[in-house]
Amino acid sequence: SQQGEEDPQALSIQEGENATMNCSYKTSINNLQWYRQNSGRGLVHLILIRSNEREKHSGRLRVTLDTSKKSSSLLITASRAADTASYFCATDARRGSTLGRLYFGRGTQLTVWP
Amino acid sequence: NAGVTQTPKFQVLKTGQSMTLQCAQDMNHEYMSWYRQDPGMGLRLIHYSVGAGITDQGEVPNGYNVSRSTTEDFPLRLLSAAPSQTSVYFCASSQTGSSDTQYFGPGTRLTVL
Numbered sequence: 001s002q003q004g005e006e007d008p009q010a011l012s013i014q015e016g017e018n019a020t021m022n023c024s025y026k027t028s029i030n031n032l033q034w035y036r037q038n039s040g041r042g043l044v045h046l047i048l049i050r051s052n053e054r055e056k057h058s059g060r061l062r063v064t065l066d067t068s069k070k071s072s073s074l075l076i077t078a079s080r081a082a083d084t085a086s087y088f089c090a091t092d093a094r095r096g097s098t099l100g101r102l103y104f105g106r107g108t109q110l111t112v113w114p
Numbered sequence: 115n116a117g118v119t120q121t122p123k124f125q126v127l128k129t130g131q132s133m134t135l136q137c138a139q140d141m142n143h144e145y146m147s148w149y150r151q152d153p154g155m156g157l158r159l160i161h162y163s164v165g166a167g168i169t170d171q172g173e174v175p176n177g178y179n180v181s182r183s184t185t186e187d188f189p190l191r192l193l194s195a196a197p198s199q200t201s202v203y204f205c206a207s208s209q210t211g212s213s214d215t216q217y218f219g220p221g222t223r224l225t226v227l
Binding site for chain 1: 156157158162215216218
Protein backbone atom coordinates (compact mmCIF):
# COMPACT_ATOMS: atom_id res chain seq x y z
CA SER A 1 0.00 0.00 0.00
CA GLN A 2 1.05 3.57 -0.69
CA GLN A 3 -0.47 4.74 2.55
CA GLY A 4 1.48 7.25 4.58
CA GLU A 5 1.90 6.72 8.28
CA GLU A 6 2.04 9.56 10.78
CA ASP A 7 4.09 9.55 13.91
CA PRO A 8 3.34 10.02 16.73
CA GLN A 9 -0.27 8.84 16.91
CA ALA A 10 -0.94 11.39 19.64
CA LEU A 11 0.88 14.51 20.81
CA SER A 12 0.07 16.67 23.82
CA ILE A 13 1.78 20.04 24.35
CA GLN A 14 1.32 23.41 26.06
CA GLU A 15 0.36 26.59 24.26
CA GLY A 16 3.40 28.35 22.87
CA GLU A 17 5.37 25.16 22.31
CA ASN A 18 6.21 23.78 18.89
CA ALA A 19 4.54 20.62 17.56
CA THR A 20 6.30 18.29 15.14
CA MET A 21 4.55 15.48 13.31
CA ASN A 22 6.16 13.03 10.92
CA CYS A 23 4.91 11.10 7.92
CA SER A 24 6.51 8.17 6.15
CA TYR A 25 5.38 6.64 2.86
CA LYS A 26 6.38 3.75 0.64
CA THR A 27 6.54 4.60 -3.07
CA SER A 28 7.62 7.47 -5.32
CA ILE A 29 5.23 10.38 -5.12
CA ASN A 30 4.19 13.44 -7.07
CA ASN A 31 3.25 15.56 -4.08
CA LEU A 32 2.70 15.25 -0.38
CA GLN A 33 -0.12 17.11 1.29
CA TRP A 34 -1.02 17.84 4.91
CA TYR A 35 -4.60 18.19 6.11
CA ARG A 36 -6.21 19.11 9.38
CA GLN A 37 -9.46 17.76 10.81
CA ASN A 38 -11.29 19.27 13.74
CA SER A 39 -13.45 16.87 15.70
CA GLY A 40 -16.59 15.92 13.79
CA ARG A 41 -15.69 17.97 10.73
CA GLY A 42 -14.31 17.44 7.24
CA LEU A 43 -10.64 17.74 6.35
CA VAL A 44 -9.11 21.08 5.49
CA HIS A 45 -6.06 21.42 3.28
CA LEU A 46 -3.03 22.98 4.96
CA ILE A 47 -0.08 22.75 2.62
CA LEU A 48 1.18 20.89 -0.46
CA ILE A 49 4.83 20.16 -1.12
CA ARG A 50 6.00 18.88 -4.48
CA SER A 51 8.47 16.02 -4.82
CA ASN A 52 11.18 18.41 -6.10
CA GLU A 53 10.81 20.72 -3.08
CA ARG A 54 12.59 20.23 0.23
CA GLU A 55 10.89 22.77 2.46
CA LYS A 56 7.82 24.95 2.41
CA HIS A 57 6.38 27.53 4.79
CA SER A 58 2.87 28.84 5.33
CA GLY A 59 2.32 31.12 8.31
CA ARG A 60 3.20 29.10 11.43
CA LEU A 61 3.52 25.89 9.41
CA ARG A 62 6.77 24.48 8.10
CA VAL A 63 6.84 21.31 6.03
CA THR A 64 9.93 19.40 4.98
CA LEU A 65 10.20 16.55 2.50
CA ASP A 66 13.01 14.03 2.18
CA THR A 67 12.31 11.84 -0.83
CA SER A 68 15.42 9.73 -0.24
CA LYS A 69 14.02 8.69 3.14
CA LYS A 70 10.40 8.82 1.93
CA SER A 71 9.44 11.02 4.85
CA SER A 72 7.98 14.41 5.63
CA SER A 73 7.53 16.49 8.75
CA LEU A 74 5.02 19.15 9.72
CA LEU A 75 6.10 21.72 12.27
CA ILE A 76 3.59 24.04 13.90
CA THR A 77 5.35 26.85 15.73
CA ALA A 78 4.00 28.74 18.74
CA SER A 79 1.02 26.44 19.02
CA ARG A 80 -2.38 27.62 20.20
CA ALA A 81 -5.30 25.81 21.81
CA ALA A 82 -7.15 26.30 18.49
CA ASP A 83 -4.55 24.07 16.80
CA THR A 84 -6.03 21.09 18.64
CA ALA A 85 -7.07 18.72 15.83
CA SER A 86 -6.03 15.62 13.92
CA TYR A 87 -3.40 16.08 11.25
CA PHE A 88 -3.08 13.81 8.22
CA CYS A 89 -0.53 13.44 5.49
CA ALA A 90 -1.65 12.34 2.03
CA THR A 91 0.41 11.05 -0.87
CA ASP A 92 -0.27 10.21 -4.49
CA ALA A 93 1.75 7.79 -6.59
CA ARG A 94 4.00 9.00 -9.37
CA ARG A 95 3.33 5.89 -11.46
CA GLY A 96 1.84 2.43 -11.47
CA SER A 97 -1.51 0.87 -10.77
CA THR A 98 -2.31 3.36 -8.01
CA LEU A 99 -1.94 6.41 -10.27
CA GLY A 100 -4.85 8.76 -9.66
CA ARG A 101 -5.36 7.74 -6.08
CA LEU A 102 -4.65 9.82 -2.99
CA TYR A 103 -3.77 7.92 0.17
CA PHE A 104 -4.12 9.22 3.69
CA GLY A 105 -2.34 8.11 6.82
CA ARG A 106 -4.04 7.39 10.12
CA GLY A 107 -3.29 10.80 11.53
CA THR A 108 -1.70 12.45 14.54
CA GLN A 109 -4.05 13.72 17.23
CA LEU A 110 -2.61 16.99 18.53
CA THR A 111 -3.86 18.43 21.82
CA VAL A 112 -2.68 21.90 22.82
CA TRP A 113 -3.36 22.83 26.44
CA PRO A 114 -3.94 26.47 27.37
CA ASN B 115 -19.83 29.02 -3.67
CA ALA B 116 -21.18 26.26 -1.45
CA GLY B 117 -18.08 24.14 -2.09
CA VAL B 118 -18.66 20.42 -1.52
CA THR B 119 -22.00 19.44 -0.05
CA GLN B 120 -23.07 16.06 1.26
CA THR B 121 -26.48 14.74 2.20
CA PRO B 122 -27.70 13.39 4.49
CA LYS B 123 -25.59 14.34 7.54
CA PHE B 124 -26.74 11.30 9.50
CA GLN B 125 -28.37 8.05 8.45
CA VAL B 126 -29.37 4.82 10.19
CA LEU B 127 -30.00 1.75 8.05
CA LYS B 128 -30.94 -1.82 8.73
CA THR B 129 -28.80 -4.62 7.34
CA GLY B 130 -29.74 -5.31 3.73
CA GLN B 131 -31.22 -1.91 3.00
CA SER B 132 -29.89 0.20 0.16
CA MET B 133 -29.28 3.91 0.02
CA THR B 134 -27.45 6.62 -1.86
CA LEU B 135 -25.14 9.18 -0.29
CA GLN B 136 -25.22 12.38 -2.27
CA CYS B 137 -22.22 14.57 -3.05
CA ALA B 138 -22.20 17.73 -5.11
CA GLN B 139 -19.64 20.44 -5.85
CA ASP B 140 -20.07 23.81 -7.52
CA MET B 141 -16.42 24.53 -8.32
CA ASN B 142 -16.36 22.79 -11.73
CA HIS B 143 -13.82 20.30 -10.42
CA GLU B 144 -12.90 17.35 -12.60
CA TYR B 145 -11.74 14.99 -9.83
CA MET B 146 -14.08 13.67 -7.16
CA SER B 147 -13.63 10.91 -4.61
CA TRP B 148 -15.25 9.08 -1.74
CA TYR B 149 -13.51 8.07 1.49
CA ARG B 150 -14.62 6.29 4.59
CA GLN B 151 -13.15 7.09 7.99
CA ASP B 152 -13.12 4.56 10.78
CA PRO B 153 -11.57 5.01 14.23
CA GLY B 154 -7.84 4.36 14.11
CA MET B 155 -7.90 3.68 10.36
CA GLY B 156 -7.55 7.12 8.86
CA LEU B 157 -9.28 7.73 5.54
CA ARG B 158 -9.59 4.95 3.01
CA LEU B 159 -10.41 5.59 -0.62
CA ILE B 160 -13.57 3.86 -1.88
CA HIS B 161 -14.02 5.14 -5.44
CA TYR B 162 -12.88 8.11 -7.44
CA SER B 163 -13.65 9.84 -10.72
CA VAL B 164 -11.39 11.86 -12.98
CA GLY B 165 -14.29 13.34 -14.94
CA ALA B 166 -17.88 12.85 -16.03
CA GLY B 167 -18.40 9.29 -17.21
CA ILE B 168 -15.13 7.99 -15.75
CA THR B 169 -14.86 6.19 -12.42
CA ASP B 170 -12.37 3.82 -10.85
CA GLN B 171 -11.97 1.77 -7.70
CA GLY B 172 -9.97 2.76 -4.66
CA GLU B 173 -8.70 0.66 -1.75
CA VAL B 174 -12.05 -0.54 -0.39
CA PRO B 175 -14.65 -0.58 -3.21
CA ASN B 176 -16.56 -3.73 -2.29
CA GLY B 177 -20.21 -3.11 -1.44
CA TYR B 178 -20.26 0.34 -3.05
CA ASN B 179 -21.17 1.62 -6.51
CA VAL B 180 -20.62 5.01 -8.07
CA SER B 181 -21.47 6.83 -11.27
CA ARG B 182 -20.58 10.27 -12.59
CA SER B 183 -23.13 11.48 -15.10
CA THR B 184 -22.38 15.17 -14.51
CA THR B 185 -19.32 17.14 -13.42
CA GLU B 186 -21.15 18.38 -10.32
CA ASP B 187 -22.49 15.17 -8.78
CA PHE B 188 -20.86 11.98 -7.55
CA PRO B 189 -23.32 9.77 -5.63
CA LEU B 190 -22.21 6.73 -3.65
CA ARG B 191 -24.61 3.79 -3.55
CA LEU B 192 -24.72 1.09 -0.92
CA LEU B 193 -26.50 -1.84 -2.54
CA SER B 194 -27.11 -4.01 0.53
CA ALA B 195 -25.90 -2.35 3.72
CA ALA B 196 -23.85 -4.35 6.21
CA PRO B 197 -22.77 -3.46 9.77
CA SER B 198 -19.17 -3.30 8.50
CA GLN B 199 -20.19 -0.25 6.47
CA THR B 200 -20.91 1.74 9.62
CA SER B 201 -18.55 4.67 9.20
CA VAL B 202 -18.22 8.35 8.43
CA TYR B 203 -18.16 9.01 4.69
CA PHE B 204 -16.41 11.97 3.13
CA CYS B 205 -16.64 13.23 -0.40
CA ALA B 206 -13.86 15.37 -1.82
CA SER B 207 -13.16 17.20 -5.05
CA SER B 208 -10.19 18.86 -6.71
CA GLN B 209 -9.61 20.81 -9.86
CA THR B 210 -7.35 18.39 -11.67
CA GLY B 211 -6.67 15.20 -9.74
CA SER B 212 -5.07 13.42 -6.83
CA SER B 213 -1.99 15.67 -6.97
CA ASP B 214 -4.09 18.75 -6.35
CA THR B 215 -5.59 20.33 -3.23
CA GLN B 216 -8.65 18.36 -2.14
CA TYR B 217 -11.80 20.10 -0.87
CA PHE B 218 -13.80 17.98 1.52
CA GLY B 219 -17.48 17.90 2.34
CA PRO B 220 -18.72 17.85 5.95
CA GLY B 221 -19.30 14.09 5.97
CA THR B 222 -22.18 11.65 6.39
CA ARG B 223 -22.31 9.54 9.53
CA LEU B 224 -23.84 6.17 8.65
CA THR B 225 -24.88 3.50 11.11
CA VAL B 226 -25.96 0.07 9.90
CA LEU B 227 -27.82 -2.01 12.47
